[in-house]
Amino acid sequence: MKCPHCSTTIEARQPACHKCGFSLAAMQPFFGDQWVRLERLTDAAHCLRLADRHKAEMTLDDLERAFPQVFVAFYFGSLPPVLNPQEVAFWLINNGAFSTPQISKRNEYGVVCVVDPAAGTVGTAIGYALESLLAETAPTMILQAMVPALSHAEYGGAIEAAATSVSDLLRPLAIARPITQSLSPGPHAGSSAADYGLHPLRSGHRQTDSTPSPSRQRR
Numbered sequence: 361m362k363c364p365h366c367s368t369t370i371e372a373r374q375p376a377c378h379k380c381g382f383s384l385a386a387m388q389p390f391f392g393d394q395w396v397r398l399e400r401l402t403d404a405a406h407c408l409r410l411a412d413r414h415k416a417e418m419t420l421d422d423l424e425r426a427f428p429q430v431f432v433a434f435y436f437g438s439l440p441p442v443l444n445p446q447e448v449a450f451w452l453i454n455n456g457a458f459s460t461p462q463i464s465k466r467n468e469y470g471v472v473c474v475v476d477p478a479a480g481t482v483g484t485a486i487g488y489a490l491e492s493l494l495a496e497t498a499p500t501m502i503l504q505a506m507v508p509a510l511s512h513a514e515y516g517g518a519i520e521a522a523a524t525s526v527s528d529l530l531r532p533l534a535i536a537r538p539i540t541q542s543l544s545p546g547p548h549a550g551s552s553a554a555d556y557g558l559h560p561l562r563s564g565h566r567q568t569d570s571t572p573s574p575s576r577q578r579r
């Protein structure tokens with residue numbers, strides 16, 4: 361990965377950049393060291409129109425349906441002047457709890473895009489596991505996809521462009537694995553839903569007949 365501060369190539373999970381010393385700890389004075397709860401779309405800059413937000417939510421739903429392990433999140437806001445959006449994106453991918461039950465696992469497969477509309481800057485960070493699967497140029501490609509829309513202050517368009525870019529990067533990696541073999545019967549084959557406390561709707565509230573069904577008698 362590239363150091364978010366000086367762009368030197370560094371090892372993933374290296375505690376600090378060997379060239380400039382940048383580390384998560386160096387950002388503590390600005391953000392602390394606590395996890396922060398975030399939605400996929402955080403618009404602290406109030407730059408997204410309602411229609412942009414609705415469309416973006418649908419786009420991100422589609423992306424997560426196509427690639428269930430992956431999520432993409434966006435933060436729009438004014439950043440501290442001494443921090444660049446790459447650094448903030450890096451902090452968020454490490455300290456953001458993105459409304460998912462498996463926070464630490466999912467961040468490994470997350471992409472965070474940070475836009476400071478007032479400063480006209482944008483940055484991105486990719487989770488470690490996902491980064492290891494993608495080309496080194498992936499962050500640049502995502503950012504370049506966003507730039508045309510951002511240059512016209514079309515923030516919804518920038519979200520769409522980023523999501524399309526991430527999908528295009530992931531599609532060659534995705535493997536469709538349809539279930540082609542029938543499920544092999546285990547030791548409990550022949551049991552019924554009632555054996556698991558599940559009662560068929562058609563039997564209403566009556567007790568389920570415990571005599572073996574014809575198919576079970578044949579066995």
Ligand SMILES: [Zn+2]
Nearest residue numbers: 363366377380
């Ligand atoms: Zn550095």
